[in-house]
Amino acid sequence: MSGRRGRLLQVHDRLLAAYGPQRWWPGETPFEVIVGAILTQSAAWTNAERALANLRRAGALSPAGLIAIGEGELAALIRPSGFFNAKARSLKALADLLRDRYGGDIGRLLRTPGAPLRTLLLATHGIGPETADAIVLYAAGRPSFVIDAYTRRTFSRLGLTPARDTYEDWRRLFMDNLPADAPLFNEYHALIVRHGKEACRKRPLCARCPLLDLCPTGSPSLPRRVGVRLRPANHPGGSG
């Protein structure tokens, strides 16, 4: 086992032991996961959920509904998620992809192998690599590691970094050193987000960190202020 592979698996196992399974996006349809991945861009998950609820009430939370709705009406419904005009444009671009390439059949889109699906999504207006990987992993169930600000922050502090600070280099760090296992990637990303919210914050709470003995930059004297109340963080979205 390579040094990096061993360290990455060790961090995963520590986080899983500390926080338990995160059960992300467990009860929703793959289509809702796709729409949610776009709505939660630069937004807290609670605001994305409000936008999803509006779409559901309006009958627009389905491939046929999204294809049929006008961009202006869509933007008004998703207003709670912020950047609603840009997100409406992205969602309509996704609806066009679904209609033109897959005949509106979400099952056909999800059966596309991971690499070509990722390429198609990246070519869709408003879908960047983090959103594309979230869709490939959490909606299609294919192993594509999701990188976000929490990942960069925690693993930079742990001294586990790629040669260059680009999204694709960070993704390759995980893809090249972990088994291509969708459930592992699913759990690992969710655990990283949980850890970034609970311990490895901008101002890290190292004293309660399950990775402290593995971390060259951590210090048990951080934070110096005590009594910080922790919030549960078992939902997607919102790097901080």
Ligand code: SF4
């Ligand atoms: S020890 Fe501190 S800096 Fe290191 S991973 Fe934990 S919280 Fe982050």
